Amino acid sequence: MTDTAVRTPVTAVTRPDNDRWLTLGFAAPATVVLALLFVLPLALLLVASVAGPAGFSLAEYGRLTTPHYLGVIWNSLRLAVLTTGIAFAIGYPAAFALARARGVVRSALLATLFLPLAASVIVKAFAWTILLRSDGIVNTVLLALGLVDEPIRMIFTETALIVGAVNIFLPFMILPIYAVVAQLDHRLVDAAATLGASPAVAFVRVVVPLTLPGIIAGVALVFSLSVSAYVVPTLLIGERYPTLSTTIAKAFLLARQPAFGAAAGVVLLAITLAAVALSARLGRSGGSR
């Protein structure tokens, strides 16, 4: 009793103040860096996208609504949705396998996830072209085995694009889910079972909700990475599959249309932000805590 009476004013008055200053202090360096390196250039980008020859103009955005460029936006979304969906279908169970593995197996599996992150995305995309070319390794093997009579066209197809993108972005799906699954308390599954939940029901009602934060982080990461991917579509499918990123690059580097490039950049940014905001919101309403 006396103890609380003495302590209450101290904690009530000084702690929140301290906390606020501490929080601000810790956030300060990141805030400065983000402001200088991201907010400023993005503001300039936004300005450039609406700067016509005669002042303010939405003409560049108008160009993006033509059938061709709507198709480009669709291509980006399609690449992102397919990649994210497939990466999730592979990555979710993989995260459980990883969390369940022990000793050497676990180390080996983690290494196969982390090592590719050390290699440049260009190297990995080129590796896929070497595998998939008509005179590439896959076709050579197929021909040698007599399974096909002539090389199969694999490179520069949408399949190649999606397979490559999934492969390259998969770690970003697995790692955040793994981080959550590894923390999962298995006694909760036991508790669900003793309460009458079959393994499938326990999975849906306990495991999925508790791993939702990891799912959302993984989906948000892979979606933003693949919707804005540049190297992967450029090397694995090329001109046949223009995306927002390749369009932006062309506008700035080849066509010298910075205003149009900026407008496409703003659209890409808006899509990414929407995806991240949506997943954050799902995480708050459905996740744990």
Place this chain on the structure above:
Amino acid sequence: MSSPDGAPHVVIRSVSKRYGPLTVLDRVDLTVARGELVTLLGPSGCGKTTLLRLVAGLATPEEGAIAIAGRDVTRVPPHRRNVGVVFQSYALFPHLTVAGNVAFGLAVRGRPREEIDRAVARTLSLVRLEHLGSRRVSALSGGQQQRVALARALAVEPEVLLFDEALSALDRNLREDMQVELRRLLREIGATAIFVTHDQDEALTMSDRIAVMNGGRIEQLADPKTLYARPATLFTLGFVGQSTRVRGTVAAAADGVVTVDTPVGRLSAMGHFAAGSPVVVAARPEHLNVVADAAGHDGGDRARNRVDGRVRAVIFQGSRSRIEVEAGGETLLAELPGRGAADLRPGDDARLVWPVAETFVYPDPEARP
């Protein structure tokens, strides 16, 4: 209604469980009557949790069988056993509210909404948490979480309730309150329960019967009073209550009474041993009386043991005092009610006197060649 009716409800028959080379349970037999509360008491690692998990179906025995309410459930998965478990860590679902946790078992059984709501309200009021249904479980105190765990297990009206150190995370006062409250609640609803603890006071307070476990076996199964008054083995004696133990060799045996030569002198005890057997003689501190002057009046009483020694320490403990007496290099412990030891001081000569009928004798476990 409040006492067990004797019909077997849980029957554990010759159950063994191994993890690799380690035999965690070794042919355990245990029958729990309907409405009875049996406690598994034993040191860490003796297999208490494992035995509970076998009853719950969270693990499967290599040998033996388990039946609940006459049905063999040895190979039945946990979700078809209808056994309620209160885990030591409570294992509440952090993504659900208090009511959501309590409703879980009924929800997965696909019961209609109104029935679930009614059952949740009833169960929450049973554990006196009716006002906290919409809280997140992380916003509860330890005692409240413990009650939610209990309510969640009760809500499905299980055949048997299993408690794995369900109270050990609570602080002492709360734990003692909960012991009494839980015992009353379980009697009220006539629940059959198996309760795991390594706290002997908790076991003595709560149980109809106590199974003392040691190294994967049940050492003794008895009601609390018998267990305390007549511990069947040296292990049970050491694990339940306090005692003084001295080793010795049987000098003579006649009519169920053995006379044993020990470092503190010649002691008698009730038991059957051949002369020459290595044994351990023991007694509870509350049976030892301290007589200040050694010029005893009860000189020739054969029904009592007597040891002369010197008071080493007098420890005042409120309602009683503990006196340590040194004799023949051993320390004997006596306990006197109230201020009964007021005039004793360290260094005083003292005589300890206690009944032969309250003297235990066991084979010496360390004397085997």
